[in-house]
Amino acid sequence: MFGIYKIPFQTDAGGITVSVEVEGETSTYRRVAPGETLTKRLGYREGRVIINPVEPVNLPSEVTGMLEFHFTPVTLRPSSRIPVCLKFPVEIGVFVGAAENYTLLDVFSLARPKYSLYGTPENGFITRHVECEVFESAPPTDPLKEGVLFLAIRNSGRDWVEVSRAVFDVSALRIFHGRMVAISGEMEVFSRLVAETRVLDLPPEEGMKQSLRVFPTKRLLIPEKQPFMMEYGVGE
Amino acid sequence: MAFESLRIEIIGNVTLFDLIVFAISVLAAAIIAKVVAIYLKKSLSDRIQPKEMDFLIRIIQAAIVIIGIYLALPSFDINLADMLVVGGTMGLVIAFASQRIVSNFGSGLFLIAERPMKPGDSVNIGAVSGTVEEIRVLSTIIKTHEGVYVRVPNEKIFTSEITNFVANVARRFEYTIGISYQSDAARAIRIIKSLLDDHPFVLRHPAPSVFVDTLSDSSVNLRVFIWAPSRVWWSVRTEMLWAIKKALDAEGIEIPFPQRVITFARDKEGSSRCDTPGDGAAYGRP
Numbered sequence: 362m363f364g365i366y367k368i369p370f371q372t373d374a375g376g377i378t379v380s381v382e383v384e385g386e387t388s389t390y391r392r393v394a395p396g397e398t399l400t401k402r403l404g405y406r407e408g409r410v411i412i413n414p415v416e417p418v419n420l421p422s423e424v425t426g427m428l429e430f431h432f433t434p435v436t437l438r439p440s441s442r443i444p445v446c447l448k449f450p451v452e453i454g455v456f457v458g459a460a461e462n463y464t465l466l467d468v469f470s471l472a473r474p475k476y477s478l479y480g481t482p483e484n485g486f487i488t489r490h491v492e493c494e495v496f497e498s499a500p501p502t503d504p505l506k507e508g509v510l511f512l513a514i515r516n517s518g519r520d521w522v523e524v525s526r527a528v529f530d531v532s533a534l535r536i537f538h539g540r541m542v543a544i545s546g547e548m549e550v551f552s553r554l555v556a557e558t559r560v561l562d563l564p565p566e567e568g569m570k571q572s573l574r575v576f577p578t579k580r581l582l583i584p585e586k587q588p589f590m591m592e593y594g595v596g597e
Numbered sequence: 598m599a600f601e602s603l604r605i606e607i608i609g610n611v612t613l614f615d616l617i618v619f620a621i622s623v624l625a626a627a628i629i630a631k632v633v634a635i636y637l638k639k640s641l642s643d644r645i646q647p648k649e650m651d652f653l654i655r656i657i658q659a660a661i662v663i664i665g666i667y668l669a670l671p672s673f674d675i676n677l678a679d680m681l682v683v684g685g686t687m688g689l690v691i692a693f694a695s696q697r698i699v700s701n702f703g704s705g706l707f708l709i710a711e712r713p714m715k716p717g718d719s720v721n722i723g724a725v726s727g728t729v730e731e732i733r734v735l736s737t738i739i740k741t742h743e744g745v746y747v748r749v750p751n752e753k754i755f756t757s758e759i760t761n762f763v764a765n766v767a768r769r770f771e772y773t774i775g776i777s778y779q780s781d782a783a784r785a786i787r788i789i790k791s792l793l794d795d796h797p798f799v800l801r802h803p804a805p806s807v808f809v810d811t812l813s814d815s816s817v818n819l820r821v822f823i824w825a826p827s828r829v830w831w832s833v834r835t836e837m838l839w840a841i842k843k844a845l846d847a848e849g850i851e852i853p854f855p856q857r858v859i860t861f862a863r864d865k866e867g868s869s870r871c872d873t874p875g876d877g878a879a880y881g882r883p
Contacts, residue, residue, distance in 0.1 A: 420797075421797055421798075422829070424798070424826045424828050424829055425826070431801075473795070473797070474797040475797055475801055476797055476798055476800055476801070476826060477800050477801040477802045478766065478767045478800050478802055478803060478824065479802075482765040482766060482767040482768065482824075483764075483765050483766075485766060485767070486766065487766050487767060487800075487826045490800075490801045490802075492801075
């Protein structure tokens, strides 16, 4: 389903149908997903539509720009580094436009969203909550439902540390898609309380395409902030 | 002849020509500020939040007008150093003459520096409750929940208790839900927890809490504590209450009316009892 389409078109996959039908000088966008249908009238009959995975913080409405992974605890000894893979829910974005000028038309997902709080109500962050297992290598996934975060965790502290949380600022998130949906990230742990996370601009596999993002199309003036400093702990 | 009349000094060394130049400069600056504001609105409206946009435009407009006035001042042949001295003295005089205004101004500066609230926040200040529309140097504009415009002097705000309902990123709210004594409280708790788990904006951490709180006259009271993002807490609160009611109904768990068991003395031997609904009024056959 992910790719670039020229109006008019129809694509079906995993119980989802996305189409744009031309009617005279205008066209109609229609998305049918399990339990939900969306129809929008477009004031043009030509152009391109891009469908790709986007930052999973848009549904049911945008309340945060933070993504929190809560995973099976991983214990690291001092000055060690371990690569892990975590699954995350995919949100699919539909963009419409021409040349380099695209605007978001629709976002939908087959995953059920859940939000959480990282830190305190006064100074913490609302986060999109992802609860997941830890995998040594990329687990099999349905790209329409789940993606894989390739996370390298490094313990720069002097003590052993147990890590079960990683929080990312999605304003700098780069999502890649190919045979799977993927993000590459790093986490440097300084202590049980403090760590730094960053997302990388590198596809975890050769030949993957970078997704068009929702955040830059909405907030071009806000500078990308990275890395993100986790100050409220890396464990339970 | 007409040109000569422009050279006539009106106030001190200031001629009519100087005044016209000054007025044109300030007017030009105001027009430029207006044009810039329109341009900024057109080009940045989809990239900046409306409140931030208003703030940005005000700063830019003020800067343009100040620059315009500064550029026009030489037409008066005014020494800026002298003006500062005169301005300072005048400022003191005006400050003494208008203490309330100065007090409001000072309070406004402290409010802007302390930032107990910002435009868009839902607040309660003294007897006024609503959404902050704008924080000005002398007053703050509140739009009440009924949509009424209220201007509150900053001095009053500064000395009042301010409750900001959205200052924190998350907030807690609660329900008390009474179920009948015949209903299974453990099952009711399971149903409510399952609903809370399904709602995206009922936060996973801090986790919601559901427990038997009191054994009251007519019902077993369950207490439900829920944390939600401050931006959406009201919609979550209204959605969840009805969802809980419907789910409990669907599972046959009764939310009872107030009840009172009345035993009449004459019927004690026959152990006649009458369970009555309503607000305590007794209905029965003596």
